[in-house]
Amino acid sequence: MPKLNFSRPHTLSPADAKTKVLALVEDFKSQYSHLLNKVTWATDGMSATAEGRGFTSKFKVDSKTVTVEIDLSLLATPLKGKIETRVNDRLDAAFSKS
Numbered sequence: 001m002p003k004l005n006f007s008r009p010h011t012l013s014p015a016d017a018k019t020k021v022l023a024l025v026e027d028f029k030s031q032y033s034h035l036l037n038k039v040t041w042a043t044d045g046m047s048a049t050a051e052g053r054g055f056t057s058k059f060k061v062d063s064k065t066v067t068v069e070i071d072l073s074l075l076a077t078p079l080k081g082k083i084e085t086r087v088n089d090r091l092d093a094a095f096s097k098s
Contacts, residue, residue: 002077004070004084008095017061018045020094025050025059027090054079066095 010017025048029036036052047060054076058069068087072080 001074002072002080004068004072004080004087006068006070006087006091008066008091009064010066010095011064012095014046014061014063017066017095021048021059021061021066024090024094066091 012020022045025039028050029039032052035054036050038052039048039050041048046062047058050057050059054073056071058067060067068091070083070087072083076083
């Protein structure tokens with residue numbers, strides 16, 4: 001399965017970075033609900049996993065970095081470039097000024 005890895009440094013508090021990641025995940029859920037099966041947040045809210053049609057992903061926030069890992073199924077491989085561009089754009093918009 002193709003893997004996509006994204007990382008963005010930030011200077012936000014962990015709570016503020018977590019809030020931004022939560023907003024990104026919620027936006028994805030509302031925009032692509034037909035593709036998403038489940039999102040599971042850790043009890044501390046600093047990491048999550050998402051599963052859907054053609055992918056699994058992990059989100060993690062720490063004191064300096066936000067990371068996103070996406071594993072695509074073989075059927076989703078043709079969309080890799082489009083997915084990569086959209087995730088980069090959204091992470092840049094959320095964390096470029098932090």
